[in-house]
Amino acid sequence: MEKIFEELDELMFELPSWAFSDAGTRFAVFHEEGAARNVFERIEDAALVHRLTGCCPSVALHIPWDKVENWEELREFAEEKGLKIGAINPNLFQDPDYKYGSLTNPSEKIRKKAIAHVMECVDIAEKTGSKVISLWLADGTDYPGQDDFRSRKKRLEESLRYIYENMPADMYLLIEYKFFEPAFYHTDIPDWGTSYLLAEKLGERALVLVDLGHHPQGTNIEYIVATLLSEKKLGGFHLNNRKYADDDLTIASINPYEVFLIFKEIVFAWRDPELSDSAKKVVLMFDQAHITKPKILAMIQSVLIAQELFAKALLIDQERLKEAQKNCDVVEAEEILMDAFRTDVRPILREYRRQKGLPEDPLRVFREEDYMEKRRRERR
Secondary structure, eight states, X not given: OHHHHHHHHTOOEEEEGGGGBOEEOSSOEEOOTTOBOSHHHHHHHHHHHHHHHSOOOEEEEEETTTOXXXXXXXXXXXXXXXXXXXXXXXXXXXXXXXXXXXXXXXXXXXXXXXXXXHHHHHHHHHHHTOOEEEEOOOOEESSTTSXXXXXXXXXHHHHHHHHHHTSOTTOEEEEEOOSSSXXXXXXXXXXXXXXXXXXXXXXXXXXXXXXXTSSOTTOOHHHHHHHHHHTTOEEEEEEOBOSSSSOOBOTTSSOHHHHHHHHHHHHHHHTOTTTHHHHTTOEEEEOOOOSSXXXXXXXXXXXXXXXXXXXXXXXXXXXXXXXXXXXXXXXXXXXXXXXXXHSOOHHHHHHHHHHTTOOSSHHXXXXXXXXXXXXXXXXX
16 A cells, blocks of 8 residues: 555646636536636646645646746746646647648748747747647648649658757656647648657657557557557656547546556566656646536546546566466456446555545535635636
8 A cells, every 4th residue: 555655646737828727628618607717827826736645736828828828927826826837839720821831831831830839939938947848730621633742741850850950958758749720631640650750750858649549440558558668758647538539538437447558558668777757757637628517627527637647556566477478368457457346446546545634525525615606706
């Protein structure tokens, strides 16, 4: 138990500021009374989640959604709330100029505009104490012949090279990929291999970011995670779940066993002397759209289930598993994983929280203390 508690102490999640504000589908934005209206209120809500769970000490920002005049003021505000600023996410997909691409756009003028925005985010990261730029591009084409693949690849590499070489020496660039959408014929960074190729060309501080909803159906994400961990090229996650495409549902709501197997790869890398340092730097961030669920409540629920599945992964008998694998005992190997997955770790986590002076049941406390009604009154 003591060993599990020690490893749980190292498990930290990053919260996304945008998950606390009104969101919607392609058809409408649905308003939640009391939802955060600006970045200060988003940080307040993230701080509440951290106060109740004890494992979410940082909050990621999205620019320009979270833009303020005084970044030092925002940093101090976050610190007063017990948080630090995490990854800075540039927005290269909403400006009308990016209709035909941002960093890959045929227009040099528009490419320079996109680069300038990313460099603005680098400056914001320096002012807020962040060490991570998290980059996702919507760039791609809708129709055959719309643009030349190799030309776009060259433009992308040149744009990324400029950004990378002009970042501070202690700052990391995380390159996210997505199989499709909003482009439908081809996407410029469609898979982990392309992200890896770009990151490898840039250097050690360029890493791959895995979003659990950004793959073709049936993709073995845990294999991708294991491969990137072994190459020390995994930089972070956008944790969520999906049924059909990039649904951004709360983590493990559809396929908890997949999340457990992904966490198993992380746990094993944590325990590998050769990989431990790089594996423990991987940022575990949620990227979810809370539309039909109350936002703060959904985030607390996400943190708790992620912590629960990680605790299950910590219980895997690694030595027994290695022996079963060595003997090609397929049934025994699977049963070892299932033994851990079937274990009810909630009593363990309640005791862990009790020893940390945290609520044993954060969801219940949130409801009983009526935090949401307080938010509604304050923000009415």
